[in-house]
Amino acid sequence: MDKLIIEGGRRLTGRVKVSGSKNAALSILVATLLVKGKTKLYNLPRIGDVWTMLEMLNKLGVKVKLEEDFAEIDANEIESYEAPYELVKKMRASFNVLGSILVRCGRARVPLPGGCDIGTRPVDFHLKGLQAMGAEIRMEHGYIEAYADKLRGADIYLDFPSVGATCHLATAASLAEGTTYIRNAAEEPEIHDLFNFLNQAGADIKYIDSRVIEIKGVEKLRETSYEIMPDRMEAGTFMIAAAATEGDVLIEGIDPVYLKPVIEKLRETGCEVLEMENAVRVIGKRPIKPVNIVTLPHPGFPTDMQQPFTALLMIADGTSMVTETIYDSRFKYLSELARMGADVKVEGRTAVIKGVKELTGAPVVISDLRAGAALVIAALMARGVSEITGLENLDRGYENLEGKLASLGASIKRVAEESRECLV
Numbered sequence: 001m002d003k004l005i006i007e008g009g010r011r012l013t014g015r016v017k018v019s020g021s022k023n024a025a026l027s028i029l030v031a032t033l034l035v036k037g038k039t040k041l042y043n044l045p046r047i048g049d050v051w052t053m054l055e056m057l058n059k060l061g062v063k064v065k066l067e068e069d070f071a072e073i074d075a076n077e078i079e080s081y082e083a084p085y086e087l088v089k090k091m092r093a094s095f096n097v098l099g100s101i102l103v104r105c106g107r108a109r110v111p112l113p114g115g116c117d118i119g120t121r122p123v124d125f126h127l128k129g130l131q132a133m134g135a136e137i138r139m140e141h142g143y144i145e146a147y148a149d150k151l152r153g154a155d156i157y158l159d160f161p162s163v164g165a166t167c168h169l170a171t172a173a174s175l176a177e178g179t180t181y182i183r184n185a186a187e188e189p190e191i192h193d194l195f196n197f198l199n200q201a202g203a204d205i206k207y208i209d210s211r212v213i214e215i216k217g218v219e220k221l222r223e224t225s226y227e228i229m230p231d232r233m234e235a236g237t238f239m240i241a242a243a244a245t246e247g248d249v250l251i252e253g254i255d256p257v258y259l260k261p262v263i264e265k266l267r268e269t270g271c272e273v274l275e276m277e278n279a280v281r282v283i284g285k286r287p288i289k290p291v292n293i294v295t296l297p298h299p300g301f302p303t304d305m306q307q308p309f310t311a312l313l314m315i316a317d318g319t320s321m322v323t324e325t326i327y328d329s330r331f332k333y334l335s336e337l338a339r340m341g342a343d344v345k346v347e348g349r350t351a352v353i354k355g356v357k358e359l360t361g362a363p364v365v366i367s368d369l370r371a372g373a374a375l376v377i378a379a380l381m382a383r384g385v386s387e388i389t390g391l392e393n394l395d396r397g398y399e400n401l402e403g404k405l406a407s408l409g410a411s412i413k414r415v416a417e418e419s420r421e422c423l424v
């Protein structure tokens with residue numbers, strides 16, 4: 001098992017390029033199952049979750065070819081209607097193959113999902129939506145079994161604007177008979193990227209009002225090439241890391257509009273943030289002023305940035321309050337931050353953070369992907385050395401994080417557990 005060894009206290013400076021978006025890539029890979037032929041995807045991030053999804057496609061009989069700068073997905077034949085448990089339990093987003101397999105094969109068998117340990121994450125909206133489109137759904141032995149010769153258009157209302165359910169249902173509906181409406185749909189930028197991909201392949205999907213999507217079913221999708229959008233969560237992570245180390249970093253390859261909530265909150269802490277064409281520059285300042293944050297569906301403050309941003313607030317000059325409204329248990333990582341000297345307590349869905357003078361390096365364990373980002377940021381600003389384990393969670397969503405941070409001047413090294421290699 002690898003671990004990261006980080007010696008804190010170094011300013012991050014320089015420029016860093018953002019990789020392709022994890023969440024857009026995952027939903028687009030699911031959608032390639034609907035294309036009877038080849039799809040070429042550029043800017044696919046080289047991260048654990050993408051490998052898991054490619055393995056899933058492969059297990060379903062899809063041919064996957066990885067080239068230097070693109071991946072070719074050939075879903076001409078789908079050989080299996082069953083998604084393997086060992087892949088779905090690893091990554092929740094892989095559950096969304098259910099609708100695509102159902103459309104292609106007339107039946108599908110997919111286990112109930114696992115994923116990051118951040119609270120209960122049911123799939124009831126997904127199943128209700130597929131049922132509304134005419135699928136017969138059964139739950140047996142931990143598996144969902146779905147049957148439908150052809151899905152038909154339906155009027156679907158989501159109790160909450162779920163990203164996964166919006167992507168899953170809109171993708172399946174793109175080949176349904178008739179028109180589907182999804183109301184109270186999510187509108188994260190990655191969903192727009194999925195729809196751009198699907199429309200380029202011949203689908204007919206659009207937002208007709210705020211949170212209302214209209215999907216006119218088409219006969220088939222055609223072969224296409226598509227470049228996946230950049231990862232706003234990775235960009236946001238580097239922005240916060242720059243602020244945390246009093247650094248000066250230019251984050252390239254991302255439209256600042258995607259990062260508005262993070263930009264505004266960083267400015268409230270006193271940091272300087274310059275919005276450029278396809279880049280953001282963050283210049284960290286001290287003292288860090290305390291701020292209050294409430295996570296919300298897009299365009300609100302993204303829950304995926306809650307953990308890294310909270311790490312920054314640990315050394316603010318005063319008390320901050322961070323309220324998590326999307327997940328019921330996304331504060332578990334705080335006990336690890338407390339081991340580094342953070343003063344924080346959780347009251348219901350709100351974390352109350354009293355800023356401390358400094359954090360100190362400690363051995364800590366990553367419990368989920370963005371907890372990993374939070375711990376890395378905390379370690380970058382802490383005095384002394386931190387040893388971070390549980391890297392499989394971090395590797396799910398960040399491409400070469402330690403390489404990129406090292407290029408900005410961080411003292412960071414990945415070592416095998418028993419190795420005694422020196423710091424960079």
Ligand code: UD1
Pocket residue numbers: 022023024026092093120121122123124125126127160161162163164165186303304326327328
């Ligand atoms: C996606 C993102 C994740 C992000 C999240 C919220 C991917 C691969 N992951 O996750 O990074 O943190 O959106 O922005 O894109 N819910 C139900 N029933 C359902 C579906 C969802 O109750 O059938 C609830 C969930 O438990 C959660 C909330 O809705 O409390 C939001 O979840 P959702 O938007 O679906 O998140 P994911 O799609 O899993």
